[in-house]
Amino acid sequence: MTATFQQPDYTTQSGTAYPLSIDAAVSVLAELARHFAPHESGSPGMWVVVDNGRVYNGATRIDGGGLVGVGAADPTNPRIDLVVLDLRDATMGAISGAPAPSPVAPAPNPWHFIICEVYVAAGATAIYNADITDKRSILSLLGGGTVGGSLTIDGGGPNLKLKPGAIDAAYVEYFADSTYPNSRSAYIGFPGSGSIHLDIRNEETGGHINLDTSSAGEVRANGNRVLTTADDGPAAPAGYTKYSSFYMVNDVPAVNAPALNVDTVLAKNTWVSVGPTGSGATYTWTALDAVPATAKLVELRGLAYLNTLATTTDTATLQARKTGTATNSPWIFRQQVLSDGTTRAYDNTEVGFKVQIDTNRRFDLLWDGENFGGTVTIILYLVGWYE
Incomplete structure (x- = not known):
């Protein structure tokens, strides 16, 4: 049975109307106040009675209530327990607190709707109303918990903004992009000048962050492909685990700069050691600074370009080996170009390869050529590493 709310007012209501309005007001207010109301039992013991109630977690209605035990008291120190509804x-x-001379309530989990705190005195054998502090709040669900169903915020413009304060120094905004009105978009911005730092972090040690585009979808930057489901590269060799921070953008290596211009900085027809800063290598390639000391292989991508007007066959080759060993690779590439002497001849190649590195992350390179009547350009990019 319901009642019509009437604000009691003894200054204007008659002696008959005033108590009736009190009854009506209390009846309406009690409909809200009685849900999950905590109190002592008719026969007090180490438990709390929670009246039947209902609460909505998103679109899901949750009903509860009953007798909640709080556990035996500590013989020496009091404690504070929490009575909660698991959403x-x-x-x-009940969540038991730690006994202490000055006890504090335990921390609830995000999915708990807090009903009351219970002061459990040292040696107590029963819980009374004086021991119970009502902690119910209809705002609890807005501050945390698991929300089921759908949440629709439709006020025009941005649908959801998370702002750190009154000043719009940084914010997260989800909206329908006007350029692509049928797509779901997320905008993370910084007003005016300044850089944007998007930090996606896994706090679990050894955990992965999965960027799942589903099926054959692509990850794009300014319309250019950054990753596809096929960009993971070949499997690691037996006994190794692949690690790589560098990926392909439109099939051109997007790697740790700078590139290594082999023909410019390394002497021809001579084995030259290459390594990171402080490695003691003959040539310091700072891109290798990103490779950890635990790495055993590095993955490289090489680009070679030849052009000539010579009528003899120009040949360029590249070989690699681990620093400190005499065992080297066969040709990583062997490129040839020949001109008729009138029309310039061109040729280029791109190849990916792996090379072992020593404990200082060094490897050796040897590039050579025959009958150079033109020019040769050999560039290496760091793509990743293996442990």
């Missing part, structure tokens, strides 16, 4: 499965329970 995941609608169960009632």
